[in-house]
Amino acid sequence: MKPRALAAAERRLTSFLDGLVPLLGRAERRHWATMYVRGLLLDGERKSIEPMAARLPGADVQALRQFVNQSPWAWAPVQEALTEQVVDRLLPEAVLIIDETSFPKQGTHSVGVARQYCGALGKTANCQVAVSVHLGTDAGCVPLVWKLYLPEAWIDDPTRRATAGIPPTVGYRSKNELALDALDEVRARGVGARVVLADSAYGNSFEFRAALVARNLPYCVQVEPVTKAWTAPPAPSTPPPYQGRGRPRRRPPRADLPVPENLAALAHALPARAWHAMTWRPGSKGPLRSRFARLPIWLAHHWTFTRSVPTESVELLVEWPRGEPAPTKYWLADLRGETLGLRRFVRLAKGRWRIELDYRELKDELGLDHFEGRSWTGWHHHMTLATLAYTFLMFETRRRKKNGRNDAPPDPAIIAADAAPPR
Numbered sequence: 001m002k003p004r005a006l007a008a009a010e011r012r013l014t015s016f017l018d019g020l021v022p023l024l025g026r027a028e029r030r031h032w033a034t035m036y037v038r039g040l041l042l043d044g045e046r047k048s049i050e051p052m053a054a055r056l057p058g059a060d061v062q063a064l065r066q067f068v069n070q071s072p073w074a075w076a077p078v079q080e081a082l083t084e085q086v087v088d089r090l091l092p093e094a095v096l097i098i099d100e101t102s103f104p105k106q107g108t109h110s111v112g113v114a115r116q117y118c119g120a121l122g123k124t125a126n127c128q129v130a131v132s133v134h135l136g137t138d139a140g141c142v143p144l145v146w147k148l149y150l151p152e153a154w155i156d157d158p159t160r161r162a163t164a165g166i167p168p169t170v171g172y173r174s175k176n177e178l179a180l181d182a183l184d185e186v187r188a189r190g191v192g193a194r195v196v197l198a199d200s201a202y203g204n205s206f207e208f209r210a211a212l213v214a215r216n217l218p219y220c221v222q223v224e225p226v227t228k229a230w231t232a233p234p235a236p237s238t239p240p241p242y243q244g245r246g247r248p249r250r251r252p253p254r255a256d257l258p259v260p261e262n263l264a265a266l267a268h269a270l271p272a273r274a275w276h277a278m279t280w281r282p283g284s285k286g287p288l289r290s291r292f293a294r295l296p297i298w299l300a301h302h303w304t305f306t307r308s309v310p311t312e313s314v315e316l317l318v319e320w321p322r323g324e325p326a327p328t329k330y331w332l333a334d335l336r337g338e339t340l341g342l343r344r345f346v347r348l349a350k351g352r353w354r355i356e357l358d359y360r361e362l363k364d365e366l367g368l369d370h371f372e373g374r375s376w377t378g379w380h381h382h383m384t385l386a387t388l389a390y391t392f393l394m395f396e397t398r399r400r401k402k403n404g405r406n407d408a409p410p411d412p413a414i415i416a417a418d419a420a421p422p423r
Helices: 004-006 010-018 027-041 049-055 061-070 074-092 157-165 175-188 206-214 263-268 301-306 344-347 353-366 376-402 414-419
Strands: 095-104 113-116 123-136 138-149 196-198 219-223 229-230 275-281 287-301 314-319 329-334
Touching: 004 010, 010 027, 010 376, 027 049, 027 061, 027 376, 049 061, 061 376, 074 123, 074 138, 074 376, 095 113, 095 175, 095 353, 095 414, 123 175, 123 353, 123 376, 138 175, 138 353, 138 376, 175 206, 206 329, 219 344, 229 263, 263 275, 263 314, 275 344, 287 344, 314 344, 329 344
Parallel strands: 095 196, 196 219
Antiparallel strands: 095 123, 113 123, 123 138, 219 329, 229 287, 275 287, 287 314, 314 329
């Protein structure tokens, strides 16, 4: 934000922070938290502490560093209070979106840094990786929980742990486990059983999907086309007859079951009438539109790993853009108890675009990846304060749209497409 724009929003920013910074305790913490958030909001090429302090009247570099890196304030209560504010604005239509983002780093001392796949660079590189859960709609989206991934080399090195201040209770957690931990935290804050969206890095995992079902969380996740399934229940509902010797069979012999097929083969076998052109939202170059088909399937993941035959189906959505030689994307949805129309299915499947926009804006506008501290506490403090700044910007954007400013008129092509029956 330009200094003039920030000054114009000062009353609203103060009101926003007044419900959050008192949770930090002492008056000087509240003062420096407010100063840090203002520094993140102000325009500037770098959003690390020293450049921000140079732009802030009355700022003190050492005080800001101590506040972020050493001050013992707890970030969890601030995140919980922020969640309450976000929930009030975004429910009931909001979904929970899971993804991960990376922060390229030099050296070996920043907490969690290691040579690993870095999405920001598109290759293996020295970086930190964080898993996050965001609450969002097409009109707004904000991160609620950040989880720093710690490679096993960090977990098993007591010297590095002590230097970075990693609590002794923190053990190794895979990225899928961190995502589930983050969802548990969000649920504990009263967000409710929102639909969970995730890409194939999470959706491919049978264990991850099973964990969502065990938590009564509906989901719509992307998967790879090599995933195998049946298009009909693979086994009869009654057990096979007893043969008079040994234990009675609880499931049919493997040889009696049909062979599951991969999703690509199932998609190619669908008749032409199964494909429908759908528009899901406006894009920068016009309405976003493609062809989709859906069908119930019985996944073979459980059979592959445990030899248990699936008894419940899930919904498969396939995208096959016109002119492409083959389908391009696949999603699975399990929204038991809800009638899932094709139009809503497509919008859920395509709903992850908001989290990518969050990451880009948090980094480009608020310096999410500019933090130069090395400690566990400092990293979590910075991520929390950057989230406060981003949430305020989201509220400001929604306020302007509600007041009719900077709001594009509805696209008549989308209105017509959504009103028309599927073809």
